[in-house]
Amino acid sequence: MRRQIPIILAFVFGFFMLVQFFVPALTGAYETVVDWTQTIFIFTLLVGVAGMLKYHAEKVSRRDAGYGYNVVTLVGVAVMALAGLIGGRGEATLFSWIFDYMQAPMQATVFSLLAFFVASAAYRGFRVRNVESTLLLLAAILVMVGRVPLGDYISPYFPKIANWILNVPSMTARRGIFVGIGLGTIATSLRVILGIERTYLGRS
């Protein structure tokens, strides 16, 4: 019974989601189900936060290596929660100040690291080792030159070549991958709806 109920629910809701795509009259019911998902997500977030607090608190109490980071996390959660509960979340509150001047810049900092990682990955990816990597390097040079104003200044053919590489060979390969991913998604969804795929249910 512990496994049968989730399998039945997966079948009913999976089949409903498939059917509603072809039946506009079910749009209202579809929106209701999506609202339910949001409601359930809020509760699961509580479970997640509770689990996270327990995880970090245990590490601090055991004085595990690097437990200082766990203290920072716990303090951060407590300060944000108290700031939101006491001062509210509107403009000119402590909550929004911490968000705007601490959390958002920290997230932007991690995002900006991507520029350096792209450079190091490009260096590794474009190293000339064999015929394929040489072709990759040549294609990359042509695309990069063709996408900047300097390329057009050198020759009007560079932007045309860059667009051709992106729109023909590159897009062909991507579409092949899209078809594979699409069919893989259908096959996985079908296995879940029909109860063939049960790994996600966990312990029996």
Add this chain to the structure above:
Amino acid sequence: MRADTSDQQYKYSLQRGTMPLGQFEDIIVFTSSAGMYVDGNLARGKEYYYRLRISGRTGETYSRVYGPFRPSANWYHSGRTNVLIGVIAAALLMGTFVLYGKRGGKLYMRPIAGLQAVDEAIGRATEMGKPILYSAGRGSMQRPATIASMNILASVAEKVAEYNTPLIFPNNDPVAMAVAQEVAYEGYSRAGHPENFNPDNIFFVTDSQFGYAAAVDGIMLRQRPATNLFFGTFEAESLILAETGNSIGAIQIAGTDSSIQMSFFVVACDYVLIGEELFAASGYLSQDPQVLGSLKGSDYAKLIIVTLLLAGLLAIALGYSGFLAWLTIA
């Protein structure tokens, strides 16, 4: 409702109201010769009334009130018939091969290098006495890629349980975390070592994208895993994770449903599952004939799609565009 706008000295405003004698508001003013308007911004089941306001140099007048009109949705979206046919054809093919597999039919699956390397990667971590880091990225459990990731996790958990190698799995989604704990426990139980399972190693970090990337990077730099497995839905954090993993010398295997992030993984990881290989992993690792059957069915569906593409090319070359119009999704 149609308005004859041939006489340009008049202006015609189509008005809408919810009561026949109540307030009406302009929804469109006809200033050109176009005279047809489809009112799409309506609530289903509610009654609406319409009238025309005709204004000219000498004043304005109104048409009679038309209504009530009650909008209702269709029971079938005729513009999606092509999708329906495609879904039914794919489902029939997969269903046929699932039955074939269930009845003991032999199904061959080509070796997938990325999945063959999983054993090697687990062995390496065990020999080095270091943990294995697993990430399902940013995907929620609604995404097939996350479900596929959980299938791979089941097999990985079964293997690491035998060697008692720590498996660290920081999560971005609390539901995925709960499912991952269950799936991993099942894997440890199947291997006969449920006592080795540590639920604290599968934990929720944050649902913030770059907060998650920073946390996983921190775990990599502090705990120095020998193997990183990235299977699931990844966004901009893919390269941040994979490059950090590369910098600590971990063997890395990745698979995602995003073609853009796949290219980042290709340059930063040792093995990458391309396209449908991520979804095929479940059948490859479990060798379940029913799952293999569904994969065989999707292979035949791919063959039909390629045939349709060639037929489309031929049709366009011969100047017949109806074929392309039929394949367009409304």
